[in-house]
Amino acid sequence: MTAPIAVVAAPLDRRSVLLRGVGVILLSSVLFGAMAVFVRVATQTMAVGQVAFIRFLGSLLVLLALRRGRSLRPVGPAARVLLRGLLGASAILLYYRGIAGAGAGLATLLHCTYPIWTAIFATTLMHERLDLPLGIAVGLCLAGIAVVVGPGANLSATATLGSVSALTASVLAGGAVTTARHLRLVESAFLVTTYFMAVGTVFTAPALLGGLPSMSAALAGTLLGVVLTSVGGQYLLHQGLGFAPATQASLAAATSTVTAALFEALWLGEHLSLHTLGGAALMVGAVALAAGRQH
16 A cells, blocks of 8 residues: 655745745746736737637647656646646636726736735645734735736726636635645646646637637737746746745745736836836835745
């Protein structure tokens, strides 16, 4: 009989948390911020579900091409990596639906509350420590998100279903980050990322039933940008989750809200307002406070 797999997290030294954990996840958030801009441009000519499918399928093909003999057999039960993929794919689709119903501003604000849900799941299911500095860090992160996104939210046009979808997406995203952290105690970042992309591909495939738009060189280039930033960001997130507790990881990942705003200003010529810079400062402070805790 096979011995049970230990899933208790080993103590993490501060250097590993800062450099190999939070630092790597901050880099992934830069890629996710760039991906958000590519997605925004792509959805001007392609349905969001189809863009999500291209994201998952393209990322999966890249990972399989880079496999280089890596085993795709999980150390633990396959149901765990499939669950992570299902949670993540569901969160993405519900977030897109929230944007369509409630508008990008309010939907993003609601979705990016997932550090709260991550903290709840991580402290109750994985027994991570939630102390006062970490609680303050979560509060600063949410305040930063509200400052960045809140002024752009059109509350008068809010649809109830869209708001509920975005909030549900945030709960699922919190569960996805916690599950990924749990998996990284025994599984490689490459395997977790590959299964996530495979499940997402199957989950979003029905979006093709509506028929694809004509493919132009500009759209193809934009979709390539979506794929490359997605696979890079997702792999780095999973890699960092091997060294950073789930709550700290979610705080670092949520800074993609700020990087997306910065990239929109640089690439799309949108105005970078003072409230964006103020929100960025709050979120950077939250990450610094969380990462500087004693573990």
